[in-house]
Amino acid sequence: METILTSPTQTVRIGPDHPFVIIGERINPTGRKLLAAQMAAWNFDRVRNDSLAQVAAGARMLDVNAGIPLADEPAILVEAIRVVQSVVEVPLSIDSSIVKALEAGLNAYQGKPLVNSVTAEEERLEAVLPLIARHKAAVIGIANDETGISEDANVRFQIAKKIVLRAESYGIPREDVLIDPLAMPVGAVRYAGATLFTLVRRLREELGVNACCGASNISFGLPDRPALNAAFLAMAIASGMNCAITNALEPEMKKSILAADVMMGHDENCATWLGTHRAAQGDAAGADAGAAARAARRERRSARQ
Amino acid sequence: METILTSPTQTVRIGPDHPFVIIGERINPTGRKLLAAQMAAWNFDRVRNDSLAQVAAGARMLDVNAGIPLADEPAILVEAIRVVQSVVEVPLSIDSSIVKALEAGLNAYQGKPLVNSVTAEEERLEAVLPLIARHKAAVIGIANDETGISEDANVRFQIAKKIVLRAESYGIPREDVLIDPLAMPVGAVRYAGATLFTLVRRLREELGVNACCGASNISFGLPDRPALNAAFLAMAIASGMNCAITNALEPEMKKSILAADVMMGHDENCATWLGTHRAAQGDAAGADAGAAARAARRERRSARQ
Numbered sequence: 001m002e003t004i005l006t007s008p009t010q011t012v013r014i015g016p017d018h019p020f021v022i023i024g025e026r027i028n029p030t031g032r033k034l035l036a037a038q039m040a041a042w043n044f045d046r047v048r049n050d051s052l053a054q055v056a057a058g059a060r061m062l063d064v065n066a067g068i069p070l071a072d073e074p075a076i077l078v079e080a081i082r083v084v085q086s087v088v089e090v091p092l093s094i095d096s097s098i099v100k101a102l103e104a105g106l107n108a109y110q111g112k113p114l115v116n117s118v119t120a121e122e123e124r125l126e127a128v129l130p131l132i133a134r135h136k137a138a139v140i141g142i143a144n145d146e147t148g149i150s151e152d153a154n155v156r157f158q159i160a161k162k163i164v165l166r167a168e169s170y171g172i173p174r175e176d177v178l179i180d181p182l183a184m185p186v187g188a189v190r191y192a193g194a195t196l197f198t199l200v201r202r203l204r205e206e207l208g209v210n211a212c213c214g215a216s217n218i219s220f221g222l223p224d225r226p227a228l229n230a231a232f233l234a235m236a237i238a239s240g241m242n243c244a245i246t247n248a249l250e251p252e253m254k255k256s257i258l259a260a261d262v263m264m265g266h267d268e269n270c271a272t273w274l275g276t277h278r279a280a281q282g283d284a285a286g287a288d289a290g291a292a293a294r295a296a297r298r299e300r301r302s303a304r305q
Numbered sequence: 306m307e308t309i310l311t312s313p314t315q316t317v318r319i320g321p322d323h324p325f326v327i328i329g330e331r332i333n334p335t336g337r338k339l340l341a342a343q344m345a346a347w348n349f350d351r352v353r354n355d356s357l358a359q360v361a362a363g364a365r366m367l368d369v370n371a372g373i374p375l376a377d378e379p380a381i382l383v384e385a386i387r388v389v390q391s392v393v394e395v396p397l398s399i400d401s402s403i404v405k406a407l408e409a410g411l412n413a414y415q416g417k418p419l420v421n422s423v424t425a426e427e428e429r430l431e432a433v434l435p436l437i438a439r440h441k442a443a444v445i446g447i448a449n450d451e452t453g454i455s456e457d458a459n460v461r462f463q464i465a466k467k468i469v470l471r472a473e474s475y476g477i478p479r480e481d482v483l484i485d486p487l488a489m490p491v492g493a494v495r496y497a498g499a500t501l502f503t504l505v506r507r508l509r510e511e512l513g514v515n516a517c518c519g520a521s522n523i524s525f526g527l528p529d530r531p532a533l534n535a536a537f538l539a540m541a542i543a544s545g546m547n548c549a550i551t552n553a554l555e556p557e558m559k560k561s562i563l564a565a566d567v568m569m570g571h572d573e574n575c576a577t578w579l580g581t582h583r584a585a586q587g588d589a590a591g592a593d594a595g596a597a598a599r600a601a602r603r604e605r606r607s608a609r610q
Contacts, residue, residue, distance in 0.1 A: 192570075194570045197543050222579075227560050232564070235539050235540060235565060236543075238543045255529075256532075260540060262498070263498030264498060264499050265495045265497075270491070
C-alpha cells in the first residue's frame with residue numbers, strides 16, 4: 001500500500017517497500033521566535049533558507065506550518081507554501097489546526113500534498129475530511145479523540161480505525177490516510193515506546209495503512225536525546241513505520257534511519273549508505289586538505305620571519 | 306519465559322520482560338593471534354584482562370572459547386573457565402564445536418552455564434543435547450542443518466522448531482533453549498535483516514523461546530559497521546531479541562542497546578540510562594580537571610624558567 005505525494009516535478013512514495021521518508025519539521029514558528037516574527041512581518045528569508053538546508057540534509061518532504069498567534073494564518077501559510085515551492089522541488093505537508101488555513105493552503109499548493117492533520121474528534125473529522133476528499137490530498141490521522149490520548153494501545157488502535165473508516169466514507173482511499181500512533185515521552189510513560197511499536201505493527205497488519213510520527217517527543221525530559229531518538233526510529237522502522245516529521249539536520253537520527261533502511265532491505269545494493277559514507281569521507285578529506293594547506297602557509301610564514 | 310543462568314554469586318535472567326543481555330565475545334582465539342599463542346602456552350593474562358574489561362564495559366555474561374588448531378582444546382577450555390570464574394562473577398557461555406571440550410567445560414563450570422552451541426544437524430543434536438540435559442544447562446540452538454543456512458525465514462523457523470522439540474524430548478525445558486536465527490551479511494543478502502526480524506518475532510510468538518545472535522556479521526563488508534550494528538541491534542530488540550554475543554567495548558552498540566532498553570520499557574525509571582549519562586559526564590569532568598591540572602603545572606614550569 002503506497003501513499004503517493006507529488007510536487008510539479010517530484011513524486012514521493014511512502015510504504016512498506018520503500019525507504020523511510022523524512023519530512024523536515026523546521027518550517028514551524030512554534031517555539032521559534034525569530035521565525036515567527038519574520039513570517040508575521042511577511043519576511044520569508046528563514047523559510048527559504050530552512051527549506052534549502054533541510055532538503056540538502058536529506059528531507060524528502062517538508063512540513064509547512066504558519067501558526068503564529070494573532071497573525072493571519074491562512075494568508076501567511078499560503079505565502080509560505082508559495083515561497084517553499086519556489087525554492088525546492090519536494091512535496092509538502094500542509095500543517096495547521098485551523099480549517100480555513102488548510103483550505104487556503106490546499107488551494108495554493110501545486111501537486112498532491114499531505115495534510116497535517118486530523119484527529120478522531122467528530123468536529124475535526126467532519127470539517128477536515130471533506131476538504132481532503134475534494135482536493136484528492138492525503139492526510140495524517142492522529143490517534144486521539146475527545147477523550148484525549150489513551151495509554152492503551154487497543155484504544156488508540158480503535159481510534160485510528162475510526163479515522164480510516166470515516167475517511168473511506170468520504171471517498172478517501174486507505175492509502176491516502178497515514179496514521180500517527182502518537183509517541184508519548186518514555187521518561188513519563190514507561191511503555192510509550194513498546195505501545196507505539198505494537199500499534200504500528202497492528203496498523204500495518206490489521207488496517208493495512210502507513211504510519212508516520214514525530215520522532216523527538218519520545219525522549220522528552222531525558223539526557224542524550226539524539227541517541228534515544230536514533231534507537232527509537234530504527235525500532236519504529238523495524239515495526240513498520242514509514243515516515244516521520246523530524247529534524248533532518250540531526251546527524252545521529254539521519255544515520256540511524258539510513259542504517260535501518262539497509263537493514264530492512266530498502267536500500268538497494270546499499271547504494272545510499274555507500275554514497276553517504278563516501279560523501280562524508282570526501283568532506284573529511286577536504287577538511288584535511290584545507291588543514292594541510294593552512295599548515296603549509298604557516299610554515300612558509302615562519303621561514304620568512 | 307525466562308532463561309536463567311548462574312555463577313556461584315550471580316543470576317542472569319534473559320527474557321521478554323528483562324533488559325537486553327550482552328554476552329562479551331572477546332575471549333575467543335579465532336582471529337586473535339596473540340591470544341591464541343598465549344592460551345596455547347598456558348598463559349591466561351589476556352583472558353584475565355579481557356574478562357575484567359568486558360564486565361567493566363557492561364557485559365552481563367562472557368563467552369569463553371578455546372578453539373586453537375592443534376592444541377588440547379578441552380584442557381585449555383577448562384583452564385580458561387577456571388581463570389575467568391576466578392576474576393569475574395558473571396555467568397559464562399561455554400563455546401566450542403568439539404563435544405569433548407563442551408563436556409570438560411560443563412564439568413569444570415561452577416553454576417548453570419549457557420552452551421554455545423548446537424545446530425539442527427542430527428549428529429550434533431544427538432551428541433550435544435544429552436550433555437545439556439545431564440548438566441541442566443541452557444543451550445544456543447543455531448537455525449541451520451545439514452543443508453546449510455536457508456535464506457527462507459520459514460525454513461529457518463522449521464529448523465529452530467526441530468531443535469526446540471528435540472531438546473524437549475531430552476527433558477530440556479523450552480526456556481533453556483535460546484535460538485540464534487543467524488544474521489547473514491546484509492551487504493550480500495539484501496533481506497538478511499528483514500528476515501531475521503521476522504524470524505525473531507515468530508520464535509517469540511509461535512515457539513515462545515528467547516533469541517540470541519551475533520551482532521556484527523550483519524554488517525560484514527560495509528563501511529561504518531558500528532552504526533549499522535547499532536541500528537540492527539535496536540531493531541532486533543524491537544522484534545523481540547533478548548541477548549547477543551557481541552563486543553561490549555563498542556560504544557555505539559552499547560549506547561544503542563541501552564536506548565533500546567529504555568524504548569522497550571525495560572529500564573525502570575530510565576535508571577540505567579541516567580546513570581550511564583552521569584558517569585560519562587563525570588568522566589568528561591574528570592578529564593577536564595586533569596587537563597586543567599596539567600595546564601597549571603606547565604604554567605608553573607614556564608614561570609620558573
